[in-house]
Amino acid sequence: MTIEELSDIQEQEQARQQKLANRIYCCTAAGCVSCGADRVRQSLHAEVKKAGLQEQVEVCGSGCMGLCSQGPLVRSAADDALYGHVSPEEAAALVSGNPVDRQLLAGKRIDTTAPFFALQHKIVLANSGVMDPEILNDYIAVGGYQALAHAVTELSPPEVIEEIKQSGLRGRGGAGYPTGLKWELVAKQSSQIKYVVCNADEGDPGAFMDRSVLEGDPHRVLEGMALAGYAVGAQQGYIYVRGEYGLAIQRLQTAIKQAERADLLGNRVLGTGFQFRVDLRIGAGAFVCGEETALIASIEGKRGQPRQRPPYPPESGLWERPTLINNVETFANIPPIIAKGGEWFASIGTAGSKGTKVFALAGKIVNTGLIEAPMGASLRTIIFDIGGGIPDGGRFKAAQTGGPSGGCIPEQFLDVPVDYESLAKIGSIMGSGGLIVMDESSDMVDVARFFMEFCMDESCGKCIPCRVGTVQMHDILARMTRGEGTPADLDMLEQLCTLLRETSLCGLGQTAPNPVLSTLRFFRHEYDAKLAASRGGAQ
Amino acid sequence: MATTTPSKPSKAADTARDNRAKLLERAMSRHSYSGDALIEVLHTAQELYGFLTPDLLKSIARKLRLPPSRVLGVATFYHFFSLEPKGEHSYIVCLGTACYVKGALGLLETLERRCAKAGRTSPDGKVSVNSARCIGACGLAPAVIRDGEIVGRLTPRQVTEDLDRIGVK
Amino acid sequence: MDSLIKKPRLATVWLGGCSGCHMSFLDLDERLIDLHQMAELCASPLTDYKDFPEVDVTLVEGAVANEEHLEHIRHIRKHTKLLISFGDCAVTGNVTALRNMFGVEEVLDRAYRETSTQVIGIPRGNHAVPKLLDRVRPVHEVVKVDYFLQGCPPSADKIYSFLMDLLAGRQPKVEERRFG
Amino acid sequence: MSVKTLTIDGKMVTGIAGETIFNVAWNSGVRIPRLCHVGGVSDVGACRLCLVEIEGQKKLMASCxxxxxxxxxxRTNTERLQSHRRLILELLFAERNHICAVCVMNGQCELQDMAEELGMDHVRMRYLFPKLEVDTSHERFGLDHNRCILCTRCVRVCDEVEGAHTWDLKGRGVNSLIIADLGEPWGQSDTCTSCGKCVQVCPTGALFSKGRTVGEMRKDRRFLKYIVTAREKHQWIR
Structure with missing residues (x-):
C-alpha cells in the first residue's frame, strides 16, 4: 500500500459506510463478551439476514464502550444511540428501521448526555464504538495510519521526537517519565540495531485499560510503535502481552497480519524505505515482568528477574541493544499527537501532566468500567460524576490508585487534581490507571494485607528485602487482621517499609510498602484499633 | 517434581500424539531452535500436551540446546506453566482488587476447602483450582472462569451447589 | 541507701534447652567465686527453690517450648529487673525449635509412639507432659529481653566478662556476638 | 586505561575505569559486607548487603x-546502611532453618560471620521454619536447602567457570529452590562433573562435602582466581 492508496481506501470506506442505512456496533471487549455479547451479535447477524438487509445494515464489532457494568452494549450508528443490557431477543428491533420498533427498546437506551459520557475526553479511546477492531479498513476510515504516512514522508525522525517532546506526553505505565526524552535517548545511540518494545503486561489487580485498548484498537498501537521505530531508528518491535489476555492476543495477531499484508508494517512501510516489523511475545503469568529489565529477560526467554539499572534499556536493553520501552496507552497516544500536533495535545491537561488518562473504575462504584478523563480532573469528578458515586447508599472511604505500588486516597483529598505530581504528593501514584473505590465496609488493614500478599506472590525472589520482607510484612498484617498484632509488630512493619523502599533491587520491591505506608498515613486509627483489640503477642 | 505421565494412549490418541510432537517441532524450527524462544516453545508445548512433563522439558532443553535446569527454572518461574495434569474441571478465581472488594476470597476458600489449594488439582483429579490477578471482568465481580467461561457475581453458596452438581465429595 | 550496699541478686533458669549453657556457666570454675562476691545466686536449676524470688538479673537458658515454660517466663519477667537470653536456644530457638518444621502431633508420635519401647503413648495425668506450644519460640517473642548472649553454648569467658560488666553497672561489651 | 579518583569513607582512593566500587573499596582496605558477591564470577547485586550511599544520588547502589x-x-558504613544490613540479615536468618550449632560450617560460615560483623544479635521477626529437603544423593557432596540463602554463587560458578550449568533456580519468591538439571536428585544429574566448585564457593553449609560433621567443613576458593587468571591471561599462578 502506498500513501495514495491509503488515502483512497479511507475515502472509499467512508463513502461505503455512509451509504449504509445503519451500522450496528456490538461491543466485543472481554467485559461484554463475558455477559453474552457474542450471542447478541449472532442474533443481530441472523436478524439482518432474515430481514434481507445485508446490503443496507451492517453488524460489526467494536472496542470497549466503557460502561462495562451495563453490558452487553450495542451502538446503533444511524440514530447514534447506545443500548445496554441487550439480549439476543432484542436484535430484531435493533435491526429494524421502524421507529415503533425502536420505541420497544427505549428502556434499554443509555443517556449519552449523562455525566458519564459528557465529562469524558476521549483520545486513546476515541475509536471505541465507532469502528471494528478486526477490520483494517475501519481503522483507515477513521484516519488510521495517516500519522505514520505523514511522518515517513514529511517529517525527519528528530522532528517526530520534537513533536512528542512538545506534546508533554509522559509514560502511562506508572512512573510518568517524559516520553519525548526517552525517545531522544534511544535515538542518540549509535547502535545499528535497536528495538521498540510495547509493554502490555498489564498486571495491576483491577486494571484493564491496556487490554481494552489492545482489544478495541490494535492498529493504533501498531501505528504508535511504527512511529516510534521511525523516530528512534529501530526496525524491530515486540509487544509483550499478558498470556491471560487471549482476545487481545488474537486481535493483535490479526492486526499484525493485516498490517504486514498492506505494507503498513514490514520491509517497505507505505512503499518507502522505512522497515519495521512487530512480533508478539506472550507473557506467562509473572507480574514482575512489567518491570522493564525483567520484561527484557522474559523476551529473551529467561526467568523474569530484574537487574540493576543503570544501564537503562535506552542504552542497553534487549540483547544489550538500545531499547525503547513504552506501555500500550503511551503508544496509543502517539498517532493523534503526530496527526494533530504536539501543541494540540499540550493544550489538554495540567501544567506538568498533559493529555488524558484512561482509568478502569472498579469496586464500590455505580459505573464500573473504562473511562478517559483529562489530566487534572478531580477524583470527585471521576468517582461521583463520571463514576456515579457509591452504590446502595454507601459512603466513600478511599480510592486506591496505582495498584500494589500505589496508595489509598482518603475523602479529604477528593478534590485533588488527578495528575502525576498531585498524586505523588498525597502518597499514591498515577500508576497505569486502575482506580478501585472502597466504601465504609472496607477494612484498610486488610486492604494493605491484600496488596502485600500480591507482592509476596509476585516477588521474583532475587533480592532478599523483597523476597523475605514481603513475607514478613504479610505475616505481620495477617496477624493484625486476626487481632494478634502487637505494638512491636507495628514498629517492625514500619521498619520493613523503609527497608524495602530503600534497598530492594527493582520497582516491585521498592514500591511494595506503598499501600501499607498510605494506609498507615491516613487510616492509622484502624491499625491502632486492631492493636487495642488484640489479645497480645503470645499464642 | 511431577512424575505423573499421561494415561495410556489409545491408537487414535497415538496418531494425535505424533501430530503433537510434529507441531512442537515446527514451533521450535520456526524460532530456529533459538534458546531465546524458550517461553514461546513452552507455551506451544503446554497448549499441545496440557501440561509439561519432565520428558517434554528434557526434549525441549535438548532441541534448544539449553541446560535442563534453566528450562525447569523458566517453566516454574511463570505461573502459566503447569507441571501437573489439569483436573476434569477448572476454576480460576479472579483475585483482582474489584473482585477482592466484592468477596472473591470467600469463593476461593470454598474451592480450597472442597477441592485443592490454589494452583493444585484435587486428589481425585476432578477439579483444578487456580487464582488469577485480574481477568478484566471487573463489572461482573466477583468473577470466576469455570471451564473456560466467565461466570460473574458468584456467591460461595453457588460455588458449593456447583461442586455438588459435578459430584465433588 | 540499703539497696546500694546489697549485692545484686542473680538467677538462672532452664527452659527448653539441653542445659549446655548451664554447663558452660559451671565452666567458670574458680571464677564462680569472683561471681559470688559480686552477686548473690538466688535461684537456679542448681539450687532448690519453690517460688521464683525477686531478683535483679536473670539468665534464661532455652526456648519457650511448652505451656509451663510460657507461664514460668511470664512470671519471671515480672520478678526480675533485667532478663538475659542466655545461649542460642533462648535467642533463636536453635535446636529446640527444630521441631517447628513438623507439627506437634508428628513430634509426639515420634517420641512417644514410634520410638517408644516400654510405655507406648503419651503419658497422661498430673503434669506428666506439659502441653507443647504449637511452635517453639525464642524468649523475646514472649517477653521483653534486655540482653542477648549468643552461643551454643556461650563460652565461660563470654559469660564471665558479660556478667562482670553488668554486675559492676557497666554497659556489657559482648566481644563475640556469634551464633553457634 | 583511565584512572578514577574518588572518596570512600573519607579516604581518597583510585580505581580503573570499569572497576566496581566494591573492588576498589576492598583493594583499599574498606571491607564492604557481601554475601552474593564472589570474585571470579559475574555479580548480580542480589543480597543488598553491599549497598552504599553515593553523594548526589537518592538511591542506594549495590557497590558490586x-x-x-x-x-x-x-559512604559504605553509615548508620542507615548498618541498620538496613542488620535487618536484611534478620530476614535471612528467619527465612530458612539456619541452626548454626548443628551445621558443618559452624565457625566458618559467611552468614554467621556477617551476623557477628554487623552486630545482628537476635531476630525480631517470626522464623518461617519451612520444611525443606536435604539431598545427599551425590557420592561426594550434599545439598541442604535449609541452609541455602539463594545467593546463586553455585549457579554462576557452575555456568561461568565449569561451564556445565547444572544448577539453576526453580520457582520464585520465597519458594525458590536451587535445582540440579530437571530437579532430580543431584547424584542422578547428567550434567554435573562433580568438580565441587559450587561447594567451595557456597557461603554457608548448604553445599558441603560428605563425611564432615559439625564445624568441620572448610572451604577454599583460591582455585577461582587461578582458573580465571589462567583463562584470561594464560598465566598459571599458584
Whole structure:
C-alpha cells in the first residue's frame, strides 16, 4: 500500500459506510463478551439476514464502550444511540428501521448526555464504538495510519521526537517519565540495531485499560510503535502481552497480519524505505515482568528477574541493544499527537501532566468500567460524576490508585487534581490507571494485607528485602487482621517499609510498602484499633 | 517434581500424539531452535500436551540446546506453566482488587476447602483450582472462569451447589 | 541507701534447652567465686527453690517450648529487673525449635509412639507432659529481653566478662556476638 | 586505561575505569559486607548487603554492580546502611532453618560471620521454619536447602567457570529452590562433573562435602582466581 492508496481506501470506506442505512456496533471487549455479547451479535447477524438487509445494515464489532457494568452494549450508528443490557431477543428491533420498533427498546437506551459520557475526553479511546477492531479498513476510515504516512514522508525522525517532546506526553505505565526524552535517548545511540518494545503486561489487580485498548484498537498501537521505530531508528518491535489476555492476543495477531499484508508494517512501510516489523511475545503469568529489565529477560526467554539499572534499556536493553520501552496507552497516544500536533495535545491537561488518562473504575462504584478523563480532573469528578458515586447508599472511604505500588486516597483529598505530581504528593501514584473505590465496609488493614500478599506472590525472589520482607510484612498484617498484632509488630512493619523502599533491587520491591505506608498515613486509627483489640503477642 | 505421565494412549490418541510432537517441532524450527524462544516453545508445548512433563522439558532443553535446569527454572518461574495434569474441571478465581472488594476470597476458600489449594488439582483429579490477578471482568465481580467461561457475581453458596452438581465429595 | 550496699541478686533458669549453657556457666570454675562476691545466686536449676524470688538479673537458658515454660517466663519477667537470653536456644530457638518444621502431633508420635519401647503413648495425668506450644519460640517473642548472649553454648569467658560488666553497672561489651 | 579518583569513607582512593566500587573499596582496605558477591564470577547485586550511599544520588547502589567514577563520594558504613544490613540479615536468618550449632560450617560460615560483623544479635521477626529437603544423593557432596540463602554463587560458578550449568533456580519468591538439571536428585544429574566448585564457593553449609560433621567443613576458593587468571591471561599462578 502506498500513501495514495491509503488515502483512497479511507475515502472509499467512508463513502461505503455512509451509504449504509445503519451500522450496528456490538461491543466485543472481554467485559461484554463475558455477559453474552457474542450471542447478541449472532442474533443481530441472523436478524439482518432474515430481514434481507445485508446490503443496507451492517453488524460489526467494536472496542470497549466503557460502561462495562451495563453490558452487553450495542451502538446503533444511524440514530447514534447506545443500548445496554441487550439480549439476543432484542436484535430484531435493533435491526429494524421502524421507529415503533425502536420505541420497544427505549428502556434499554443509555443517556449519552449523562455525566458519564459528557465529562469524558476521549483520545486513546476515541475509536471505541465507532469502528471494528478486526477490520483494517475501519481503522483507515477513521484516519488510521495517516500519522505514520505523514511522518515517513514529511517529517525527519528528530522532528517526530520534537513533536512528542512538545506534546508533554509522559509514560502511562506508572512512573510518568517524559516520553519525548526517552525517545531522544534511544535515538542518540549509535547502535545499528535497536528495538521498540510495547509493554502490555498489564498486571495491576483491577486494571484493564491496556487490554481494552489492545482489544478495541490494535492498529493504533501498531501505528504508535511504527512511529516510534521511525523516530528512534529501530526496525524491530515486540509487544509483550499478558498470556491471560487471549482476545487481545488474537486481535493483535490479526492486526499484525493485516498490517504486514498492506505494507503498513514490514520491509517497505507505505512503499518507502522505512522497515519495521512487530512480533508478539506472550507473557506467562509473572507480574514482575512489567518491570522493564525483567520484561527484557522474559523476551529473551529467561526467568523474569530484574537487574540493576543503570544501564537503562535506552542504552542497553534487549540483547544489550538500545531499547525503547513504552506501555500500550503511551503508544496509543502517539498517532493523534503526530496527526494533530504536539501543541494540540499540550493544550489538554495540567501544567506538568498533559493529555488524558484512561482509568478502569472498579469496586464500590455505580459505573464500573473504562473511562478517559483529562489530566487534572478531580477524583470527585471521576468517582461521583463520571463514576456515579457509591452504590446502595454507601459512603466513600478511599480510592486506591496505582495498584500494589500505589496508595489509598482518603475523602479529604477528593478534590485533588488527578495528575502525576498531585498524586505523588498525597502518597499514591498515577500508576497505569486502575482506580478501585472502597466504601465504609472496607477494612484498610486488610486492604494493605491484600496488596502485600500480591507482592509476596509476585516477588521474583532475587533480592532478599523483597523476597523475605514481603513475607514478613504479610505475616505481620495477617496477624493484625486476626487481632494478634502487637505494638512491636507495628514498629517492625514500619521498619520493613523503609527497608524495602530503600534497598530492594527493582520497582516491585521498592514500591511494595506503598499501600501499607498510605494506609498507615491516613487510616492509622484502624491499625491502632486492631492493636487495642488484640489479645497480645503470645499464642 | 511431577512424575505423573499421561494415561495410556489409545491408537487414535497415538496418531494425535505424533501430530503433537510434529507441531512442537515446527514451533521450535520456526524460532530456529533459538534458546531465546524458550517461553514461546513452552507455551506451544503446554497448549499441545496440557501440561509439561519432565520428558517434554528434557526434549525441549535438548532441541534448544539449553541446560535442563534453566528450562525447569523458566517453566516454574511463570505461573502459566503447569507441571501437573489439569483436573476434569477448572476454576480460576479472579483475585483482582474489584473482585477482592466484592468477596472473591470467600469463593476461593470454598474451592480450597472442597477441592485443592490454589494452583493444585484435587486428589481425585476432578477439579483444578487456580487464582488469577485480574481477568478484566471487573463489572461482573466477583468473577470466576469455570471451564473456560466467565461466570460473574458468584456467591460461595453457588460455588458449593456447583461442586455438588459435578459430584465433588 | 540499703539497696546500694546489697549485692545484686542473680538467677538462672532452664527452659527448653539441653542445659549446655548451664554447663558452660559451671565452666567458670574458680571464677564462680569472683561471681559470688559480686552477686548473690538466688535461684537456679542448681539450687532448690519453690517460688521464683525477686531478683535483679536473670539468665534464661532455652526456648519457650511448652505451656509451663510460657507461664514460668511470664512470671519471671515480672520478678526480675533485667532478663538475659542466655545461649542460642533462648535467642533463636536453635535446636529446640527444630521441631517447628513438623507439627506437634508428628513430634509426639515420634517420641512417644514410634520410638517408644516400654510405655507406648503419651503419658497422661498430673503434669506428666506439659502441653507443647504449637511452635517453639525464642524468649523475646514472649517477653521483653534486655540482653542477648549468643552461643551454643556461650563460652565461660563470654559469660564471665558479660556478667562482670553488668554486675559492676557497666554497659556489657559482648566481644563475640556469634551464633553457634 | 583511565584512572578514577574518588572518596570512600573519607579516604581518597583510585580505581580503573570499569572497576566496581566494591573492588576498589576492598583493594583499599574498606571491607564492604557481601554475601552474593564472589570474585571470579559475574555479580548480580542480589543480597543488598553491599549497598552504599553515593553523594548526589537518592538511591542506594549495590557497590558490586556500580562502577567507580571520577570525583565520586561514597559512604559504605553509615548508620542507615548498618541498620538496613542488620535487618536484611534478620530476614535471612528467619527465612530458612539456619541452626548454626548443628551445621558443618559452624565457625566458618559467611552468614554467621556477617551476623557477628554487623552486630545482628537476635531476630525480631517470626522464623518461617519451612520444611525443606536435604539431598545427599551425590557420592561426594550434599545439598541442604535449609541452609541455602539463594545467593546463586553455585549457579554462576557452575555456568561461568565449569561451564556445565547444572544448577539453576526453580520457582520464585520465597519458594525458590536451587535445582540440579530437571530437579532430580543431584547424584542422578547428567550434567554435573562433580568438580565441587559450587561447594567451595557456597557461603554457608548448604553445599558441603560428605563425611564432615559439625564445624568441620572448610572451604577454599583460591582455585577461582587461578582458573580465571589462567583463562584470561594464560598465566598459571599458584
Amino acid at each position: 554492580m556500580t562502577n567507580v567514577e571520577e570525583g565520586m563520594v561514597v
